[in-house]
Amino acid sequence: MSSDVMAIQSADAAVRSWTEVLHEWVTTVDHKRLGVLYILYALFFLVIGGIEATIIRIQLVRPHNDFVSPQVFNRMFTMHGTTMIFFVAMPILFGFANYLVPLMIGARDMAFPRLNAFSFWLTAFGGMLLYFSFLGGSGLYGAGNAPDVGWWAYAPLASRAFSPGHSSDYWTIALLASGFGSIGTAINIIATILSMRCPGMKLSRMPLLAWLNLVMSGMVLLAITPLSAAQLMLLVDRYLGGHFFDTQAGGSATLWMHFFWIFGHPEVYVLIIPCFAFASEIIPVFSRKPIFGYPVMVGATVCIAFVSMSVWAHHMFTVGMNSYANSFFTITTMAVGVPTGIKIFNWLGTMWGGKIQFRTPMLFCIGFLFQFLIAGLTGIMLASSPFDWQLSGSYFVVAHFHYVIVGGILFALFGAFYYWYPKITGRMLNESLGKLHFWLFLIGFHLTFDLMHIPGLLGMPRRIYTYEPGRGWETLNLIVTIGAFVQGIATLVFVANLVISYFKGAKAGNDPWDAWTLEWSTSSPPPAYNFASIPTVASRRPLWDLKHPEDPDMRYE
Amino acid sequence: MTNKHKTEWKAVAARVTGILLILTGVLLAARLCVAIPPGDLPIPSIFDPRSTPADALNQHSHFVLAITGLIFVVVFTLLAYAILKFRQTTENADREPAQVYGSTQIELAWTIIPILIVVVLFLAVARVIHAVQDAPKPPTAVEVTAIGHQFWWEFRYPALGVVTANELHVPVSDRVHPTPTFLKLLSADTDHSFWIPQLAGKTDLIPNRVNETWVDPHETGLFLGQCAQYCGTQHAKMLLRVYVDSPEEFAAWVGAQRQPANQDEKESAGRHVFETTACLNCHAVGGTNGTGRFGPDLTHLMSRHTLASGAAENTPENLRLWIENPDAIKPGSLMPGMKLSDADLDALVRYLETLR
Numbered sequence: 001m002s003s004d005v006m007a008i009q010s011a012d013a014a015v016r017s018w019t020e021v022l023h024e025w026v027t028t029v030d031h032k033r034l035g036v037l038y039i040l041y042a043l044f045f046l047v048i049g050g051i052e053a054t055i056i057r058i059q060l061v062r063p064h065n066d067f068v069s070p071q072v073f074n075r076m077f078t079m080h081g082t083t084m085i086f087f088v089a090m091p092i093l094f095g096f097a098n099y100l101v102p103l104m105i106g107a108r109d110m111a112f113p114r115l116n117a118f119s120f121w122l123t124a125f126g127g128m129l130l131y132f133s134f135l136g137g138s139g140l141y142g143a144g145n146a147p148d149v150g151w152w153a154y155a156p157l158a159s160r161a162f163s164p165g166h167s168s169d170y171w172t173i174a175l176l177a178s179g180f181g182s183i184g185t186a187i188n189i190i191a192t193i194l195s196m197r198c199p200g201m202k203l204s205r206m207p208l209l210a211w212l213n214l215v216m217s218g219m220v221l222l223a224i225t226p227l228s229a230a231q232l233m234l235l236v237d238r239y240l241g242g243h244f245f246d247t248q249a250g251g252s253a254t255l256w257m258h259f260f261w262i263f264g265h266p267e268v269y270v271l272i273i274p275c276f277a278f279a280s281e282i283i284p285v286f287s288r289k290p291i292f293g294y295p296v297m298v299g300a301t302v303c304i305a306f307v308s309m310s311v312w313a314h315h316m317f318t319v320g321m322n323s324y325a326n327s328f329f330t331i332t333t334m335a336v337g338v339p340t341g342i343k344i345f346n347w348l349g350t351m352w353g354g355k356i357q358f359r360t361p362m363l364f365c366i367g368f369l370f371q372f373l374i375a376g377l378t379g380i381m382l383a384s385s386p387f388d389w390q391l392s393g394s395y396f397v398v399a400h401f402h403y404v405i406v407g408g409i410l411f412a413l414f415g416a417f418y419y420w421y422p423k424i425t426g427r428m429l430n431e432s433l434g435k436l437h438f439w440l441f442l443i444g445f446h447l448t449f450d451l452m453h454i455p456g457l458l459g460m461p462r463r464i465y466t467y468e469p470g471r472g473w474e475t476l477n478l479i480v481t482i483g484a485f486v487q488g489i490a491t492l493v494f495v496a497n498l499v500i501s502y503f504k505g506a507k508a509g510n511d512p513w514d515a516w517t518l519e520w521s522t523s524s525p526p527p528a529y530n531f532a533s534i535p536t537v538a539s540r541r542p543l544w545d546l547k548h549p550e551d552p553d554m555r556y557e
Numbered sequence: 558m559t560n561k562h563k564t565e566w567k568a569v570a571a572r573v574t575g576i577l578l579i580l581t582g583v584l585l586a587a588r589l590c591v592a593i594p595p596g597d598l599p600i601p602s603i604f605d606p607r608s609t610p611a612d613a614l615n616q617h618s619h620f621v622l623a624i625t626g627l628i629f630v631v632v633f634t635l636l637a638y639a640i641l642k643f644r645q646t647t648e649n650a651d652r653e654p655a656q657v658y659g660s661t662q663i664e665l666a667w668t669i670i671p672i673l674i675v676v677v678l679f680l681a682v683a684r685v686i687h688a689v690q691d692a693p694k695p696p697t698a699v700e701v702t703a704i705g706h707q708f709w710w711e712f713r714y715p716a717l718g719v720v721t722a723n724e725l726h727v728p729v730s731d732r733v734h735p736t737p738t739f740l741k742l743l744s745a746d747t748d749h750s751f752w753i754p755q756l757a758g759k760t761d762l763i764p765n766r767v768n769e770t771w772v773d774p775h776e777t778g779l780f781l782g783q784c785a786q787y788c789g790t791q792h793a794k795m796l797l798r799v800y801v802d803s804p805e806e807f808a809a810w811v812g813a814q815r816q817p818a819n820q821d822e823k824e825s826a827g828r829h830v831f832e833t834t835a836c837l838n839c840h841a842v843g844g845t846n847g848t849g850r851f852g853p854d855l856t857h858l859m860s861r862h863t864l865a866s867g868a869a870e871n872t873p874e875n876l877r878l879w880i881e882n883p884d885a886i887k888p889g890s891l892m893p894g895m896k897l898s899d900a901d902l903d904a905l906v907r908y909l910e911t912l913r
Binding site for chain 1: 598600601602603604611613614617618621622624625628629632633635636639640643644645649650653654655656657658659660663664667668671672675678679682683685686687689690691742746747748750752754757758759760761763764765766768769781782783784785786787788789790791792793794796867888889
């Protein structure tokens with residue numbers, strides 16, 4: 001069946017000109033193509049955000065360096081943070097969700113294909129708008145510039161008094177646009193999962209990836225809306241004479257902080273939960289065992305979602321809340337550690353007694369496990385408000401959240417790339433280049449982010465374009481910068497692997513990993529309609545049942 | 558079979574030892590980096606406290622580090638063991654391992670144990686929060702109002718009638734006669750954060766809001782810090798110095814700061830420049846018609862060791878450069894280049910040099 005499908009597709013491709021192909025991609029409503037568009041768009045911005053990070057690290061390589069001016073440095077860290085969160089991490093995860101969720105639940109597309117396309121182009125427009133600020137940011141005031149208010153844009157720094165011109169407006173509207181895109185996609189994922197599952201796929205039989213994306217989408221609805229509201233209020237302040245955040249007219253600076261962080265902290269979980277989902281698919285397949293404690297994994301995720309909605313003010317332990325508020329946000333934050341710990345233990349339980357195959361996707365997931373463990377433990381330190389009074393706003397925090405985002409999210413994402421690239425393109429990624437990528441990136445990552453904790457302990461605040469010599473920060477910053485370059489080289493190896501394997505990679509076949517979920521039952525790449533006939537499932541691992549009719553999963557669930 | 562198991566175990570043990578050795582190496586390297594021989598100035602390490610709040614935070618941080626360290630060792634060992642032990646080998650390549658779906662008892666255990674740890678940690682935290690944040694203010698306390706500006710610090714001692722900038726002087730406090738310093742924290746523009754790691758954790762200075770923090774340094778000396786909340790272009794050079802004086806030194810310093818500005822007639826030319834140019838829009842010098850508050854009070858400028866909020870040493874050359882071209886020292890600071898003639902500049906610097 002699947003070979004017929006392939007034949008029809010390639011016959012089509014032969015007669016189409018490149019303009020027709022381009023037209024098809026721009027007007028597509030196919031969830032797989034939109035998924036690929038999201039991912040390519042995010043990879044483009046990953047390179048841009050990476051270049052900004054490199055500029056930051058070169059400037060900090062030694063004290064009193066003058067590689068860039070303070071103005072440029074401040075724009076670089078603002079754009080780096082905004083880009084990486086809103087235009088790399090969010091779209092790349094939405095891309096994978098778009099591509100995988102319908103395939104894994106045995107559906108032919110998302111519930112609302114045109115809303116899907118609309119959301120993607122809205123997000124894409126947001127990213128373009130943000131970068132257009134480099135040209136149009138100062139508007140009539142003269143030469144353009146990008147926003148320099150930090151990715152939190154704390155009030156009153158983003159008010160007209162302290163941020164004249166239009167650079168902050170580009171930031172605000174870019175985030176509003178991409179925020180609406182995110183809300184559209186989240187609604188779409190929820191509707192798809194709740195209404196498009198194939199026969200037999202009860203909620204309790206859904207792959208964890210679908211479950212976790214369902215939870216993530218619910219969190220997006222709750223987290224992005226306050227951010228969008230705050231952006232609108234900021235626009236009212238800047239253009240309609242409002243005073244929500246205008247401290248010179250009695251507005252409140254802490255109000256913005258509350259709005260921002262009630263988005264900002266759940267956002268961390270919006271980003272990490274899909275990565276938990278990748279790990280929960282990849283680790284079982286390469287340990288050759290089902291996920292350990294499936295119901296508990298689902299429960300822990302829902303629990304994380306609920307509790308993480310009540311932890312936001314742990315970003316504000318230094319703003320002078322009273323001791324009761326500080327205590328409350330300490331206990332809620334520490335409480336998130338419990339379900340998160342359960343997840344790590346359940347992945348451990350999955351590997352325990354298994355038969356671990358060290359293919360590249362698994363290597364990245366193992367890196368993810370260790371690094372996420374460390375990130376979680378430094379998170380406990382930051383959750384403890386008295387310790388946080390010292391650590392907050394220092395390089396320790398920068399190291400901590402990069403440990404989460406690079407050591408956790410990015411490692412799991414790399415694992416996902418190696419795991420699903422064969423499905424998306426029909427070709428395997430090169431295993432030797434993959435291992436080189438893994439080891440180089442691992443070394444670069446630890447050189448950079450392990451040592452980055454220490455200057456924070458020695459009093460180095462974040463967001464400074466230069467620093468004084470003689471405080472014990474020089475050697476550490478030098479090594480951190482070297483590590484950043486090693487990571488850059490490793491990323492180039494990865495990009496080269498993506499390109500080379502696309503043309504020269506070994507043919508993947510339907511099921512290169514001997515896996516168990518529905519996406520591996522169709523051809524690679526899947527046809528536009530995904531499945532020739534809608535599958536029926538009887539357990540959480542339909543392909544296991546198919547391959548082991550003598551010992552199917554459905555007997556044990 | 559047993560022999561094979563033994564060799565496998567040896568291989569596993571060798572790998573674990575290898576990993577532990579690498580880890581030790583990394584930790585030692587990190588330790589060496591921290592132990593850079595100190596220069597003239599102290600390193601503002603949070604683990605080198607010289608005041609009660611910083612000390613409480615330091616002790617608490619050791620407790621948290623011990624617990625998280627223990628969790629790390631246990632979970633790391635389990636993960637490493639599982640990864641090294643349960644590998645695919647040529648022996649088991651042809652068959653799937655036992656399919657295990659979960660275990661209620663084990664999952665219950667690794668839910669309850671973390672909950673207990675969280676409860677213990679929280680109780681410890683609550684105690685420290687209360688001790689530091691709700692500490693009573695003794696009547697002997699020195700009161701200071703600290704006002705954050707883009708990009709410098711204003712310090713006012715309302716009870717003592719002293720106004721200064723960027724370099725805070727506080728008396729040393731001993732346990733028998735405690736003289737802690739309580740700071741009221743305000744902001745004139747954007748958010749800032751007051752952070753002297755060796756004396757106390759950070760507290761933000763937020764416009765339209767009154768915050769408070771306190772320090773009671775146990776020994777005299779200079780302690781360094783800087784603004785820890787991004788406040789604009791020159792956030793990096795909003796440095797902070799705290800001089801902890803003996804009671805006698807502090808009294809002498811207060812006495813000197815309360816004196817009116819030097820009125821040396823020899824330098825009236827420079828004073829004339831100060832009083833007839835834009836200087837006085839932003840700067841105050843007691844006894845002149847300069848009463849601006851946008852920039853630091855200059856009445857006793859020469860009693861300070863640094864210029865531009867710690868960005869440069871307070872020397873005549875730096876002072877001249879700072880007035881002529883502030884961007885050379887602190888690009889993006891709100892001090893404008895004054896565009897004075899060389900003669901006026903020299904006179905002005907000579908005059909400012911008399912403001913001791």
